[in-house]
Amino acid sequence: MTNIEPIKAFMEPKSIALIGVSRNTGEDSFNILENLLHYGFSGKVFPVNPSADQILGIKSYPNVKDIPEDIDIAVIASPRSTVLNLVKECADKHVKGIVIVAQGFADGDEEGNAMQREMVKTAREAGARIMGPNSLGIANSFCNLNTSFAFSKMDKVPVGIICQSGLFFPGPPRLILAAKAIDLGNACDIDVSDGLEYFETDPDIKLITLYIEGIKDGRRFIDVARRVAKKKPIVALKSGRGEYGAIASKSHTGSLAGRDEIYDAVFNQCGVIRAADIEELTDLARTFSCLPLIKGRGIGIISMSGAGGVIAADMCQQHKLDVAELSSETLAQVKRLFPPWLAISNPFDAWPAFQVSGRPYKEVVSRAFNLMLADESVNGIVFISGIFGKQESWDISQAILQAVDAVKNKPVVCWLYGDHDDVQAKLEESGKVAVLPSCERAVRALARLREYTEFLEKNP
Amino acid sequence: MTNIEPIKAFMEPKSIALIGVSRNTGEDSFNILENLLHYGFSGKVFPVNPSADQILGIKSYPNVKDIPEDIDIAVIASPRSTVLNLVKECADKHVKGIVIVAQGFADGDEEGNAMQREMVKTAREAGARIMGPNSLGIANSFCNLNTSFAFSKMDKVPVGIICQSGLFFPGPPRLILAAKAIDLGNACDIDVSDGLEYFETDPDIKLITLYIEGIKDGRRFIDVARRVAKKKPIVALKSGRGEYGAIASKSHTGSLAGRDEIYDAVFNQCGVIRAADIEELTDLARTFSCLPLIKGRGIGIISMSGAGGVIAADMCQQHKLDVAELSSETLAQVKRLFPPWLAISNPFDAWPAFQVSGRPYKEVVSRAFNLMLADESVNGIVFISGIFGKQESWDISQAILQAVDAVKNKPVVCWLYGDHDDVQAKLEESGKVAVLPSCERAVRALARLREYTEFLEKNP
Numbered sequence: 001m002t003n004i005e006p007i008k009a010f011m012e013p014k015s016i017a018l019i020g021v022s023r024n025t026g027e028d029s030f031n032i033l034e035n036l037l038h039y040g041f042s043g044k045v046f047p048v049n050p051s052a053d054q055i056l057g058i059k060s061y062p063n064v065k066d067i068p069e070d071i072d073i074a075v076i077a078s079p080r081s082t083v084l085n086l087v088k089e090c091a092d093k094h095v096k097g098i099v100i101v102a103q104g105f106a107d108g109d110e111e112g113n114a115m116q117r118e119m120v121k122t123a124r125e126a127g128a129r130i131m132g133p134n135s136l137g138i139a140n141s142f143c144n145l146n147t148s149f150a151f152s153k154m155d156k157v158p159v160g161i162i163c164q165s166g167l168f169f170p171g172p173p174r175l176i177l178a179a180k181a182i183d184l185g186n187a188c189d190i191d192v193s194d195g196l197e198y199f200e201t202d203p204d205i206k207l208i209t210l211y212i213e214g215i216k217d218g219r220r221f222i223d224v225a226r227r228v229a230k231k232k233p234i235v236a237l238k239s240g241r242g243e244y245g246a247i248a249s250k251s252h253t254g255s256l257a258g259r260d261e262i263y264d265a266v267f268n269q270c271g272v273i274r275a276a277d278i279e280e281l282t283d284l285a286r287t288f289s290c291l292p293l294i295k296g297r298g299i300g301i302i303s304m305s306g307a308g309g310v311i312a313a314d315m316c317q318q319h320k321l322d323v324a325e326l327s328s329e330t331l332a333q334v335k336r337l338f339p340p341w342l343a344i345s346n347p348f349d350a351w352p353a354f355q356v357s358g359r360p361y362k363e364v365v366s367r368a369f370n371l372m373l374a375d376e377s378v379n380g381i382v383f384i385s386g387i388f389g390k391q392e393s394w395d396i397s398q399a400i401l402q403a404v405d406a407v408k409n410k411p412v413v414c415w416l417y418g419d420h421d422d423v424q425a426k427l428e429e430s431g432k433v434a435v436l437p438s439c440e441r442a443v444r445a446l447a448r449l450r451e452y453t454e455f456l457e458k459n460p
Numbered sequence: 461m462t463n464i465e466p467i468k469a470f471m472e473p474k475s476i477a478l479i480g481v482s483r484n485t486g487e488d489s490f491n492i493l494e495n496l497l498h499y500g501f502s503g504k505v506f507p508v509n510p511s512a513d514q515i516l517g518i519k520s521y522p523n524v525k526d527i528p529e530d531i532d533i534a535v536i537a538s539p540r541s542t543v544l545n546l547v548k549e550c551a552d553k554h555v556k557g558i559v560i561v562a563q564g565f566a567d568g569d570e571e572g573n574a575m576q577r578e579m580v581k582t583a584r585e586a587g588a589r590i591m592g593p594n595s596l597g598i599a600n601s602f603c604n605l606n607t608s609f610a611f612s613k614m615d616k617v618p619v620g621i622i623c624q625s626g627l628f629f630p631g632p633p634r635l636i637l638a639a640k641a642i643d644l645g646n647a648c649d650i651d652v653s654d655g656l657e658y659f660e661t662d663p664d665i666k667l668i669t670l671y672i673e674g675i676k677d678g679r680r681f682i683d684v685a686r687r688v689a690k691k692k693p694i695v696a697l698k699s700g701r702g703e704y705g706a707i708a709s710k711s712h713t714g715s716l717a718g719r720d721e722i723y724d725a726v727f728n729q730c731g732v733i734r735a736a737d738i739e740e741l742t743d744l745a746r747t748f749s750c751l752p753l754i755k756g757r758g759i760g761i762i763s764m765s766g767a768g769g770v771i772a773a774d775m776c777q778q779h780k781l782d783v784a785e786l787s788s789e790t791l792a793q794v795k796r797l798f799p800p801w802l803a804i805s806n807p808f809d810a811w812p813a814f815q816v817s818g819r820p821y822k823e824v825v826s827r828a829f830n831l832m833l834a835d836e837s838v839n840g841i842v843f844i845s846g847i848f849g850k851q852e853s854w855d856i857s858q859a860i861l862q863a864v865d866a867v868k869n870k871p872v873v874c875w876l877y878g879d880h881d882d883v884q885a886k887l888e889e890s891g892k893v894a895v896l897p898s899c900e901r902a903v904r905a906l907a908r909l910r911e912y913t914e915f916l917e918k919n920p
Contacts, residue, residue: 027851080801103812107766108801150848165767172848172878213770239770242777251804252766277900278771306567306712307625310673310699311738317702341540341568344711352563388610388632391487418632440737 006129007190007198009096010138011180013072013145016041017064017095019048019086020078023055030149032075033058039144039154044069064093073097075137075147080104080112083133087119091126098123099147100133106186106254107134113254116188123189134253135185136166142179142204146170155179158206159289162195164253168211168281175278176209176285184212186254191216193224200228207289209281210236210272214255222270229271230459233452235284237275238263271455273448279437280444287434287445291411293453294446296379298324300372301347302365304354308384308415309347311439316382319447323347324377333371337364348372350385360393369403373410380411380446384439386418394419397426404432411449413442466589467650467658469556470598471640473532473605476501477524477555479508479546480538483515490609492537493518499604499614504529524553533557535597535607540564540572543593547579551586557650558583559607560593566646566714567594573714576648583649594713595645599630602639602664606630615639618666619749622655624713628671628741635738636669636745644672646714651676653684660688667749669741670696670732674715682730689731690919693912695744697735698723731915733908739897740904747894747905751871753913754906756839758784760832761807762825764814768844768875769807771899776842779907783807784837793831797824808832810845820853829863833870840871840906844899846878854879857886864892871909873902 021033033047033056046067047060054060061067064074064086074095076086080102090098105116116133123130131137137147141154150171161168161178168176169183180202182195192212199205208228215221225234240249240257249255267274273288275281299321303309313323326334326346334345337353354364365385372378387394404412414435416424427433436442481493493507493516506527507520514520521527524534524546534555536546540562550558565576576593583590591597597607601614610631621628621638628636629643640662642655652672659665668688675681685694700709700717709715727734733748735741759781763769773783786794786806794805797813814824825845832838847854864872874895876884887893896902 027849028853104799104801108799109803112801163767165765167765167767167846167877172846175877211767213767239767239774241774244777244783245770245774248766248770248773248783248804248807251802251809252770277898279898279900305625305627306708307623307627307671307673307699310705310708310712313708314699314701314705317704323704323708339564339568341564341572342711343569344708347708349711386632389487393488417627417635438737438739440739 015044017074075099077101099137105133130189132185136183139181160199160205161209163211213249225270234272237281294380297322298377300378303384304350315443330375362396362399365396366399373407383414387420415439415442475504477534535559537561559597590649592645596643599641620659620665621669623671673709685730694732697741754840757782760838763844764810775903790835822856822859825856826859833867843874847880875899875902
């Protein structure tokens with residue numbers, strides 16, 4: 001049986017001790033307490049600082065053991081030389097979970113390594129769990145909690161992230177829009193599989209993203225990831241791929257990167273979709289969290305630009321999708337929209353159709369979507385379009401959304417260029433269509449969605 | 461000897477006839493004449509429209525032959541059925557260059573193919589040249605000229621583009637920032653090699669970008685591209701790579717795409733840098749037009765994020781760059797900036813150094829740049845940083861630019877995230893540093909710059 005109580009204590013704490021919190025506040029002070037007050041965290045917060053009576057109006061304690069109430073989690077943000085002793089004090093206090101922010105443990109020298117082993121031993125003996133060290137801790141926008149020193153906007157999106165770096169944590173970078181986050185840091189105790197098991201049954205989370213540099217317990221990861229991936233998509237960025245990266249990741253999170261081909265094989269076996277780079281991780285978080293599964297490889301391409309159609313067709317081939325062969329019924333109807341000399345129907349060349357029709361562009365787009373989506377050979381749509389003005393005639397969002405609503409089970413990805421901000425915002429707000437930053441990335445996202453759908457088809 | 465007079469007539473015309481220009485003006489009218497007047501084109505413009513006496517206050521002629529002056533170029537923007545006759549009239553008028561906007565020739569059916577052959581024959585007999593058909597024509601911001609129907613801002617950047625699609629032409633998409641553009645369309649006469657020869661000796665242009673679907677005269681391309689690439693970098697996006705793309709490009713520009721491996725080999729032989737996708741084409745246009753050559757494979761990585769350092773190291777390996785081994789002198793100095801437990805010096809981990817120093821972040825960045833750039837094993841820098849506020853302490857632009865100025869011959873690429881808009885704008889305005897949209901793309905751009913430098917080293 002899965003036991004998610006330990007990680008639940010981190011993710012949904014009733015009481016937090018902030019050990020080593022600073023009295024500095026305001027700009028550039030990176031004060032965790034100040035941030036928590038801003039978010040409106042609903043649990044109790046206890047600053048621990050030996051040289052302050054109160055911080056930001058809240059009573060402060062010289063030692064965690066002086067706090068007169070039970071503590072779910074403690075966040076230790078003080079230099080590494082102080083950490084072992086503080087962990088001991090937390091253990092004595094029966095704190096359930098300890099976040100360690102300090103660096104210089106397995107990510108540092110042999111002395112740091114020894115300290116990391118010691119802190120795990122201390123915590124285990126007391127039944128406490130450790131997140132980190134070298135971690136920003138946890139974020140949970142559903143209870144206004146974020147233990148990062150960098151102030152962040154809270155987003156209630158159905159995405160959870162498990163990462164080994166602040167770069168992917170909700171904060172100023174906001175590379176991945178996530179509502180809940182777990183920064184494993186060096187992952188000396190709480191690891192990626194614990195995070196996966198927490199998100200597995202979390203009703204707030206539909207999609208799980210990972211940034212990892214190494215996995216210690218591979219066997220458990222395979223068991224857990226394979227089970228969880230059947231319920232929710234898991235998208236992973238794994239770094240430390242080559243020799244240079246392995247050296248750097250050893251120094252960054254103390255991770256043993258391992259052979260990259262093995263990770264490829266493991267992810268493939270578990271149905272974990274591997275992102276090639278940071279941009280693909282963000283693309284897939286966006287795409288997987290709003291699109292339905294894609295039930296085949298047949299793609300309809302609708303493009304205002306001929307070159308866009310050619311490039312999208314190239315990308316379909318590269319990513320093992322098919323440019324769908326339209327049925328003779330669809331072909332007959334599509335041909336009526338085109339000038340008589342136009343030889344091809346998929347990609348659907350929207351500009352000549354617009355020129356011939358003499359009608360507003362959005363009507364051409366509407367016809368193209370309805371015809372393509374109705375064709376059985378088309379499992380999903382790639383739409384490419386320039387938007388040439390703020391006029392109503394260029395607002396194609398309704399045309400697209402109506403066509404999508406009429407079919408529902410076929411995913412649509414878009415690449416828009418020109419004066420497209422308003423149209424893009426409307427499409428994204430609908431939560432029904434994914435807008436990607438380039439033609440190639442739009443096709444790639446659809447291909448990864450097909451990869452995940454195939455995993456589910458083969459592993460029902 | 462190269463004869464660039466024909467293409468010069470297109471690029472620097474003194475007089476333009478606009479055949480088939482509409483009387484509709486304002487929003488959504490896509491009126492070329494209206495656009496030219498907005499740009500302030502300095503040459504003479506003659507509208508040709510059989511049913512108007514004047515358009516936008518300018519005298520209009522029923523036929524190009526009625527214009528009482530010599531015409532350098534004519535832009536034919538009327539349906540394909542009218543084009544052959546209009547080309548004949550332009551030939552009779554001794555127009556030097558004819559841009560044909562209409563579609564439906566080699567990009568259409570057999571009838572269109574026959575018409576295309578016929579128009580080439582007619583023009584050749586009269587000594588006129590054709591650009592297109594299926595072309596937006598030319599743009600030259602140095603004489604406020606752009607024959608596209610879509611209104612565009614004019615940028616005097618040292619970049620020229622030769623393309624087979626309006627998608628890459630200066631206009632609303634503005635994918636590539638270019639001052640001069642040649643849209644070959646179906647390339648029935650003027651082709652990519654003509655464009656290369658024009659830019660070869662053009663003092664305004666330092667970098668040439670290409671979007672092509674097919675090259676008809678491969679032998680000439682190899683001769684010309686190889687010669688030009690030794691003087692100016694050429695960056696190419698070639699589509700129609702697979703079977704699907706080849707079918708689509710046949711219908712888009714009538715191009716026979718050819719086997720993709722052959723293009724790889726040709727580009728490689730000629731020193732043409734091949735971009736993988738639209739984003740790489742834009743990245744390389746930006747990077748190559750502002751950075752010096754990179755004289756070796758040794759890269760210094762300075763990163764605020766440990767994960768950024770790991771990913772950059774991975775990318776160096778993937779793109780055949782080296783994470784530089786710093787000299788013992790540099791190592792000794794770098795170590796003094798770090799906490800004692802930090803094991804690695806390249807990637808340079810800027811966050812612990814910042815924490816240890818207690819000094820403004822920009823001072824840490826300055827020290828890191830100066831140390832890395834002074835090391836002989838470092839040929840170029842990848843810099844990764846979050847910007848956490850608008851405060852002066854976060855403005856690292858001066859720190860970077862001073863370090864770059866002190867060395868000059870080592871390229872710097874940056875990936876910035878967070879609150880980085882102002883810093884990025886300052887760096888880009890300097891024209892000395894390239895800021896790329898992701899960590900991976902920053903390293904990739906540097907690798908392509910190394911590829912080009914190696915071509916020059918091997919082909920002096």
